[in-house]
Amino acid sequence: MPAIALVFTTLFGALIDLNKPGNYIHWGFIQMSYGNLIVIILMVVVFFAAILIPFKTHKSKEGDR
């Protein structure tokens, strides 16, 4: 492999290899990969964070209307 390709592969190649057989969870007729489960949990976390994290307080000046 040329040196430049080796450098780029090392720098930008995937650090975590997900190209392996997937793992799945079964709940009755529901079947879900761990990858999807993690993404869904993250989406729920972001949803609640968006609700619960307070807005930046606006200190408006007179005449802002």
Place this chain on the structure above:
Amino acid sequence: MSADTHKKPKKFVQDRDAVAWKGRYERYDIVKEFLIALVVVAILVTGLAVVFGSPDDKPVTVRSWSTANPVDFAQTAITELDGTSGTAGYGPPYNENGTAQSIGFITPEHWLGVHHPIDTANDFVLAPLSTLPNDPEVQAAVAEYRAASSTQQAAWTAAYEKAVANATFTDGKLTVPAGDYGPVGTIVTALTSMARSGALDGALLASRQFYGTDYTKPLLFIADGQYLASLATKDHLAGDQWGMMNETGQWPGQAWLWLYTLWYQVPPANNSTNGDFQVFAIMIGLTILLALVPFIPGLRSIPRWTRVYRLIWRNHYRDVEGPGGGGTSGSPPQVEGSAPEPEPVSA
């Protein structure tokens, strides 16, 4: 005097009508927010791509299929020739041999008709073989098959289909038990060799366009075999495995498509020949329901009942109601029983 002068004031409905805002306004820079979101998302995407990479499975082609499982290819090829494959009996838009999906009298596939005609015997087998140069034995077999009566063709293909069930592939050669299948043996063996060389991929793609972008024929041919289905099942991509929201390997897939693929797991779509159309109809119905939420009494009141908006705008409600406020009705402040005077609203 116009009729509008005596028009009765419209009754104010809190889940339908909005009260004109009379409080103060805040300056808000939406361009700044857009740019910040753009930069954050760009950093996230780049970072995740560096850390995780992306799925990069090699595409399944007729060549890769016939190389990995030549017996399955030969067994599929004979079903294309005798018209018993999934594609041959699919119906519209490819042919008239199958029943179009329907719900009652609604049959869109049938209404649109055969607009991508495919004759599997000719398009997948005989026509590609006719493009092979310098092979008089194969051309003679194709000519003999074309010249035979349909009864004779059916007898040959039935005999071959029975024999090829016990076929083997060793030392680069397809071996099929002997039988009275006329030129069909030569035809399928030649097609298998053509597929393994990659020439069949090109022949199936050949079109009048300069760039071949219509992969319908090779995809249908491949899907008629068992090879693609076995790969899909291995990766949990089959329809009964929530495949629409999965991805190859350990990558997360299209989780947001869960509602579409859910209907394929439960009756009636999971055991109906009209499953695709039923799922389509359910999703169209739900989409219309979602679009009409503001007009559906009860459904449009859910945000007020759940009171999530009070959590989001809790500072505002604390300001207007005081520390001990909050009420029990769940109604936003300023909502009265009659419509207020209209007032210009500015953003």
